[in-house]
Amino acid sequence: MEEARTWVASRGIEELECVVPDQAGVARGKIMPASKFFNAPAMNLPSSIFHQTIAGEYPDEDVPGAGDPADADLVLEPDFSTLSVVPWASDPTAQLIHDCYHRDGRPIEVAPRQLLRRVIELYTKKGWFPIVAPEIEFYLVKPNTDPDYPLEPPVGRSGRPETGRQSYSISAVNEFDDLFEDIYDYSEAQGLEIDTLIHEEGAAQMEINLRHGAPLELADQVFMFKRTIREAALAHNIYATFMAKPIANEPGSAMHIHQSVRDKAGKNIFSNAKGDPTPEFFAFIAGQQKYLPHVMCILAPYVNSYRRLTKAATAPINVAWGYDNRTTGLRVPPSKPESRRVENRIPSSDANPYLSIAASLAAGYLGMMEGGQPTEPVEGSAHGLDYDLPRGLLEAVALFEESEALEGVFGRSFMATYAAIKRGEFETFMRVISPWEREYLLLNV
CATH class of the missing domain: 3.10.20.70 (Glutamine synthetase, N-terminal domain)
Incomplete structure (x- = not known):
């Protein structure tokens, strides 16, 4: 004090x-x-x-x-x-x-920050220390004050909005140099560390990668980064949105979470002394495969979130895994043995960082406790495989509530509260008549 x-x-x-x-x-x-x-x-x-x-x-x-x-x-x-x-x-x-x-x-059981602490404590009791590195995608859009109108890319320094996809384009990022200079300045003033900034696939879609670290610290950084990016954009008469699917014909925005676990000596438990993957590594993946569908209402928390997870998009639709495979829900990036990790590519950028990191780590923890075995790694595209994930919010909430293993981790109070909130949000959504309904039903039914 x-x-x-x-x-x-x-x-x-x-x-x-x-x-x-x-x-x-x-x-x-x-x-x-x-x-x-x-x-x-x-x-x-x-x-x-x-x-x-x-x-x-x-x-x-x-x-x-x-x-x-x-x-x-x-x-x-x-x-x-x-x-x-x-x-x-x-x-x-x-x-x-x-x-x-x-x-x-007593900690408030339903508070997101306390829930993440609870999951971290499970690891700590085993002598393990999880490490995460989030990647956050977002769109820059023109100010939109009427929700009936679709979002559009903003005008950059050239005086023209983007009309095509500019993945990894430096010049497309340079269109908004003044804005990103403010983001960097604001971040430095707050002690937030940006690892890299890139232009993603969508028109005016960006991604910021954070350095790896302790889960609570990184969740705090994502929480503060979102606010920082919004405020910097507003100062330039631009909106920054973390909606999962803000523009109909553009890719969705994700929050990928890289995950590894260290022991008390600081060694990665996913690699043995010879540098080979350990049983814990494969069990962690198995836990992700088994339980991520049950926490989808956390990783994809809104009706809009499920518009991103379709076969027509580049986002994953299943919990297949593979080595350096960006079409799978779970990717093992190329790395040295001491940096072996699992990238969860399923969460959307609209997810609460505390809850999504807690849910992802909980899935891996349960897998290691159960000693599970994953499926065979996928070579080639996984987009042709069947859906493993729920297609909508209510289906996701039902899967969430039926998991006794997750209740043992999260507690009944949190699960009941969160499920009730999600059902309430769905009822609010059902009060809105969409343009699709007016387009196809108005004069045809």
């Missing part, structure tokens, strides 16, 4: 944004004068912040453990390792991520 007080004073910070990531990965919280933060008693927020849908509503269903009827206060505890400036703020401002607890000190 005293180090934080000194840090804030030395930078002339006037306000503190006290944030909590909710189920959607949205920043909830309070903004207060810095002087009040250090002199105030424990901060509180209502428990309902973890039961809201993306539309700001609450599930209608009465599910045990899926909500607090009294909407009692939660106790917020700051994680001072996340203290950083808010570089886009007009006044000197800092931000600080908080964890949530019951008044008796």
Whole structure:
């Protein structure tokens, strides 16, 4: 606390944004004068912040453990390792991520950050330490204030929007140099480390890769990066969107997660002394194959998410795996033995980073606990194989709820809460009449 007080004073910070990531990965919280933060008693927020849908509503269903009827206060505890400036703020401002607890000190079971801690603890008890490296794809689009109109690529420095796919194009990235300079400056000010920036397949679709590290730290970085990219884009009159499928005829956006596990000595347990893959490596893959379909409502959390996962797209549609195969849901990138890892290519960029990393690591953990064996690796394209993944949100929620193994990891309270939220969001979606329905049903049925 005293180090934080000194840090804030030395930078002339006037306000503190006290944030909590909710189920959607949205920043909830309070903004207060810095002087009040250090002199105030424990901060509180209502428990309902973890039961809201993306539309700001609450599930209608009465599910045990899926909500607090009294909407009692939660106790917020700051994680001072996340203290950083808010570089886009007009006044000197800092931000600080908080964890949530019951008044008796128990962690809030449904809080995404606490859920990730819970999964990490399972690894720690085995003497294992997971390492992750997320890759985040997103689109830059023209400002869109009317949701009835489709999104369009923005105009770059040339005065023209992109009309074709520019995968890995340097000049296409240069179209938005001023924006990316701001993103780099904002990131450096917050201590966020960008590994690489590339142009992806879609028109004005970009990807930022983060350096590998501890899961909670990397989830925090993704959470803050999303906010940073949106704010930088807005300053240039552009929207940045992490929707999984924002434009109908363009590729979807993913959040690939590279995963490995180290022991207490820092050695990769996926490789043995000879550099060969270990039983743990294959069991981790087997766990991903078995349980990723059951956590799809976390990895693909919205109706829109499933528009990305089709045979007509480049995204994976199954849990096949292969060596350096980008058509499979699980890819083993080429690497030295000490860097052997599994890339989960299924999550979409709209997923909550805390929940998606927790779900992916939980699948691998369960595989290692069960000593599973994966299928044979796929050579060539996996797009012609059958679907292994649910095709829609309600199917995904049903698979999620039926898994007893996942309940043992996540807890009944979280699973009931999350499932109720997803069903509530689907009901909201069903109130909207789509252009497809007006196009094909209006005068034909």
